[in-house]
């Protein structure tokens with residue numbers, strides 16, 4: 001997982017795409033890089049799950065069920081950003097309050113092959129990962 005190997009404390013990655021497009025699967029792969037694969041659970045009802053690596057915490061958000069950005073702030077959402085690495089499913093919903101540096105990964109089902117996902121990666125501010 002090239003991105004997981006490059007993340008550092010404070011990084012924010014938002015995961016955008018329809019239901020079933022592979023956002024949670026991506027997080028699973030990401031956690032596997034840190035040997036946390038057995039611990040994943042969907043944060044759909046808890047909004048955020050927390051994982052510990054040797055170097056930083058990983059916060060896995062799913063903000064789908066939040067009514068609005070105020071609700072994200074009410075649960076102290078922004079405070080997580082400076083405490084570790086944040087992966088945010090449906091993060092485009094809170095994009096307007098994100099700090100300037102973040103990465104956005106957009107997932108799309110392939111229209112021909114149901115087993116294929118097409119992704120695009122956008123870097124905002126000075127966020128950057130090298131993808132070969």
Ligand SMILES: Nc1ncnc2c1ncn2[C@@H]1O[C@H](COP(=O)(O)OP(=O)(O)O)[C@@H](O)[C@H]1O
Nearest residue numbers: 017018019020021022023024025026115116117
């Ligand atoms: N890259 C992929 N290639 C093939 N199937 C995938 C891929 N990513 C996810 N899937 C399948 O799609 C389904 C939904 O994936 P999930 O990650 O839960 O989607 P989301 O979190 O975006 O709603 C799962 O059954 C998963 O196995």
Ligand SMILES: [Mg+2]
Nearest residue numbers: 023024062089
């Ligand atoms: Mg999901």
